[in-house]
Amino acid sequence: xxxxxxxxxxxxxxxxxxxxxxxxxxxxxxxxxxxxxxxxxxxxxxxxxxxxxxxxxxxxxxxxxxxxxxxxxxxxxxxxxxxxxxxxxxxxxxxxxxxxxxxxxxxxxxxxxxxxxxxxxxxxxxxxxxxxxxxxxxxxxxxxxxxxxxxxxxxxxxxxxxxxxxxxxxxxxxxxxxxxxxxxxxxxxxxxxxxxxxxxxxxxxxxxxxxxxxxxxxxxxxxxxxxxxxxxxxxxxxxxxxxxxxxxxxxxxxxxxxxxxxxxx
Numbered sequence: 001x002x003x004x005x006x007x008x009x010x011x012x013x014x015x016x017x018x019x020x021x022x023x024x025x026x027x028x029x030x031x032x033x034x035x036x037x038x039x040x041x042x043x044x045x046x047x048x049x050x051x052x053x054x055x056x057x058x059x060x061x062x063x064x065x066x067x068x069x070x071x072x073x074x075x076x077x078x079x080x081x082x083x084x085x086x087x088x089x090x091x092x093x094x095x096x097x098x099x100x101x102x103x104x105x106x107x108x109x110x111x112x113x114x115x116x117x118x119x120x121x122x123x124x125x126x127x128x129x130x131x132x133x134x135x136x137x138x139x140x141x142x143x144x145x146x147x148x149x150x151x152x153x154x155x156x157x158x159x160x161x162x163x164x165x166x167x168x169x170x171x172x173x174x175x176x177x178x179x180x181x182x183x184x185x186x187x188x189x190x191x192x193x194x195x196x197x198x199x200x201x202x203x204x205x206x207x208x209x210x211x212x213x214x215x216x217x218x219x220x221x222x223x224x225x226x227x228x229x230x231x232x233x234x235x236x237x238x239x240x241x242x243x244x245x246x247x248x249x250x251x252x253x254x255x256x257x258x259x260x261x262x263x264x265x
Contacts (some may be wrong), residue, residue, distance in 0.1 A: 008214075028053060043147055048069060048122055049140035055078060057090035058172025062142055065154045087159055094159035102151055116143050117220045118153035124222035125157065131195045135216045136160045160215050162208030166245055169252060179255065181209070186259035188214050188237065193265050196225045204245040232265040
């Protein structure tokens with residue numbers, strides 16, 4: 001096992017241990033069906049989790065999510081200045097964790113009155129599942145806090161096996177299969193509109209194909225709209241971005257546009 005690349009002084013170690021003990025005490029061990037929710041909050045942490053998944057391993061993850069990401073047994077999927085995504089396993093299941101970094105002091109101040117991106121993913125995932133749209137089931141979300149300020153945040157979801165839609169579609173040779181998948185995507189967008197939702201980032205890499213069905217990923221920017229004008233604007237943005245995925249494949253672009261043009265927010 002690798003040794004840590006950094007060290008901490010005794011006071012830092014004490015504060016870290018105290019925070020981890022406090023975070024661990026937030027959970028209970030209620031046995032329930034998947035899809036329910038428990039919330040725990042202190043000045044140092046805010047947790048929303050599905051108690052169906054509660055276990056010692058989940059509690060250990062919530063004690064040290066950064067360590068879990070560093071030593072993720074499946075591997076690192078993505079990292080940039082704003083977020084890190086890793087796949088890992090415990091309790092006989094595979095999971096994906098996304099860590100959201102605090103970008104700046106201004107960003108932290110702005111987030112005082114807004115959801116963190118991790119919490120927005122949590123809320124949006126439940127909304128999608130309730131609407132009949134497939135997305136990885138949320139397991140837990142965690143925000144590090146200092147009073148009203150939100151620091152790093154994490155969202156843990158189930159791992160879904162699949163192929164990115166921009167890699168999957170070119171492999172299809174049967175026109176009926178292609179048309180069928182185009183119709184399924186149109187149905188997905190129609191359902192989003194029905195429930196007054198917009199995704200906010202409909203690039204192809206945010207959609208998996210799992211057993212022939214679309215799966216929606218990356219819910220950071222998803223919105224629930226309060227009025228028709230806002231919904232129409234959100235849908236048009238989603239539509240334009242989604243069609244850009246297929247500009248180099250005119251036949252697909254045309255088929256998707258024909259279907260999406262029938263949707264009226």
